[in-house]
Amino acid sequence: MTTYHRRALVLALSAAGVATTLTAVVTPEVHAQTSTAVPALNWRPCAEQARTAQPAPTAQPAPAPVGQECAELPVPLDYRDPRGPQLTLAVSRLRSERPEARRGTLLFIPGGPGGSGVRQLTQKGDALRKEMAGAYDIVSFDPRGVGGSTTASCGLDAADRELVNLRSWPGPDGEITENVVRSRRIADACARNGGAVLRSFTTANEVRDIDRFRRALGEEKLSAWGLSYGTYAGAVYAQKYPQHTDRWVLDSSGDPDPARVARGWVANMATGADDRFPDFAAWAADPAREDEGEDGGEGLRLAERAEDVRPLFLALAAKLDREPKESTTAGIPLTGNRLRQALQNALYSDASFPQLARLIRAAMDPAGKPVLPADLAQPLRNEDAAVTVGVICNDVRWPGSVPAYERAVAADRVRHPLTAGMPANAFACSFWKDAPTEEPTRITPKGPSNILMIQNLRDPATPYSGALKMREALGDRARLVTVGHGGHSAYLANGNACGDRTVTEFLTSGRRPARDTHCAD
Numbered sequence: 001m002t003t004y005h006r007r008a009l010v011l012a013l014s015a016a017g018v019a020t021t022l023t024a025v026v027t028p029e030v031h032a033q034t035s036t037a038v039p040a041l042n043w044r045p046c047a048e049q050a051r052t053a054q055p056a057p058t059a060q061p062a063p064a065p066v067g068q069e070c071a072e073l074p075v076p077l078d079y080r081d082p083r084g085p086q087l088t089l090a091v092s093r094l095r096s097e098r099p100e101a102r103r104g105t106l107l108f109i110p111g112g113p114g115g116s117g118v119r120q121l122t123q124k125g126d127a128l129r130k131e132m133a134g135a136y137d138i139v140s141f142d143p144r145g146v147g148g149s150t151t152a153s154c155g156l157d158a159a160d161r162e163l164v165n166l167r168s169w170p171g172p173d174g175e176i177t178e179n180v181v182r183s184r185r186i187a188d189a190c191a192r193n194g195g196a197v198l199r200s201f202t203t204a205n206e207v208r209d210i211d212r213f214r215r216a217l218g219e220e221k222l223s224a225w226g227l228s229y230g231t232y233a234g235a236v237y238a239q240k241y242p243q244h245t246d247r248w249v250l251d252s253s254g255d256p257d258p259a260r261v262a263r264g265w266v267a268n269m270a271t272g273a274d275d276r277f278p279d280f281a282a283w284a285a286d287p288a289r290e291d292e293g294e295d296g297g298e299g300l301r302l303a304e305r306a307e308d309v310r311p312l313f314l315a316l317a318a319k320l321d322r323e324p325k326e327s328t329t330a331g332i333p334l335t336g337n338r339l340r341q342a343l344q345n346a347l348y349s350d351a352s353f354p355q356l357a358r359l360i361r362a363a364m365d366p367a368g369k370p371v372l373p374a375d376l377a378q379p380l381r382n383e384d385a386a387v388t389v390g391v392i393c394n395d396v397r398w399p400g401s402v403p404a405y406e407r408a409v410a411a412d413r414v415r416h417p418l419t420a421g422m423p424a425n426a427f428a429c430s431f432w433k434d435a436p437t438e439e440p441t442r443i444t445p446k447g448p449s450n451i452l453m454i455q456n457l458r459d460p461a462t463p464y465s466g467a468l469k470m471r472e473a474l475g476d477r478a479r480l481v482t483v484g485h486g487g488h489s490a491y492l493a494n495g496n497a498c499g500d501r502t503v504t505e506f507l508t509s510g511r512r513p514a515r516d517t518h519c520a521d
Contacts, residue, residue: 170420
């Protein structure tokens with residue numbers, strides 16, 4: 001245990017549990033959590049903390065909003081042994097600038113798995129603070145394995161840490177033998193090198209960590225804004241700790257079916273790409289693109305008609321499967337699967353369409369040399385790769401039949417050629433060595449009606465069809481705001497005034513639509 005943890009334990013706060021009619025049966029584990037003292041948070045300016053932290057090999061971070069503070073929260077490696085080995089979570093806050101208007105604490109729950117809440121608070125904090133008008137202290141955290149929190153590593157080679165390989169894109173003809181070999185290798189490495197820390201990367205532990213953070217903040221209830229995977233973590237928290245939820249926003253939700261957690265999310269990406277691609281096609285066929293070239297180039301318009309963009313893309317990807325094209329990144333050519341992954345990433349936001357169009361233009365030009373997007377030009381850090389696979393593999397057991405994956409990939413390639421069978425393929429999780437330590441939580445309508453969902457109609461990562469499953473599971477606990485827009489992330493993300501206003505009003509005043517509603521694009 002570090003000096004910090006010893007000192008924090010001496011300064012620990014009392015943590016008496018609060019009994020309400022909503023409280024679940026108190027198991028020995030829950031009793032251990034609520035009866036164990038929580039260390040006080042030693043807040044200090046984030047810039048000061050960053051100077052004393054080990055720097056990560058990432059790009060220069062954005063400047064922190066004025067007043068952003070950071071701290072470290074020790075959490076048990078295993079909540080069944082709350083006084084045993086401890087991990088550290090990086091946490092951050094922006095205090096209300098209007099104490100007289102403050103009504104509580106708003107928690108941002110990051111996506112991923114693998115997203116940094118501390119970094120997101122740095123990026124989104126000023127905009128969110130403006131929307132909240134002093135109603136909240138705004139806080140977030142880096143989950144286990146992420147950013148400034150305790151991390152793990154599987155010790156993977158650089159090639160196995162490339163996103164296009166972690167995602168298990170099949171070979172040109174749908175062959176998955178190489179995917180299976182690589183997935184087994186990744187699973188073996190994680191079992192060998194990840195240890196107990198990697199095994200602790202689960203949604204259940206993230207939810208327990210959130211509640212420990214709540215107690216350290218001295219709050220009886222939290223409000224929350226969960227994004228992407230953060231909606232699942234947020235929904236599980238609301239199921240496990242309903243008495244500690246105030247106003248709860250789930251932005252870009254996936255299907256919470258416990259039988260298909262994580263695996264179902266990946267599978268749904270095929271539908272998501274199909275839903276979203278027409279937005280890119282319409283953009284890429286717009287005559288306005290003719291004037292958007294660089295250095296007198298021919299512009300970014302890819303076709304005269306939107307319906308011609310999809311066959312153009314599929315033909316180009318197939319050609320790159322056979323004949324990879326040298327890129328500006330030494331040793332990493334543009335392959336068909338890298339182009340498909342670039343599409344998957346670009347569909348998250350309209351702002352990424354120009355970069356994708358330039359990549360396609362350069363790939364089509366015999367003399368062109370494509371510039372790979374940054375996330376495809378280098379492998380993930382070992383720590384980032386570990387948490388990316390760790391959570392989805394630890395949460396639920398994946399099927400392990402290779403022949404079943406071969407059949408699923410073949411069928412998926414026919415139904416969804418844009419994603420070429422990747423969403424149905426074997427991943428490292430298919431050969432994971434450790435069985436889940438607990439069953440996934442089933443989301444139910446039982447609990448307070450204090451949840452507002454917001455969802456883009458054409459989301460490439462968490463498609464609308466999956467969000468409807470979350471809405472169904474929550475029943476009368478929730479209302480759904482559908483935004484007639486494409487992309488991943490809805491609130492404060494795409495300029496939809498109706499959607500933004502509805503969420504802000506709910507968080508600041510408690511007013512929520514009486515029924516599910518729609519915001520036009």
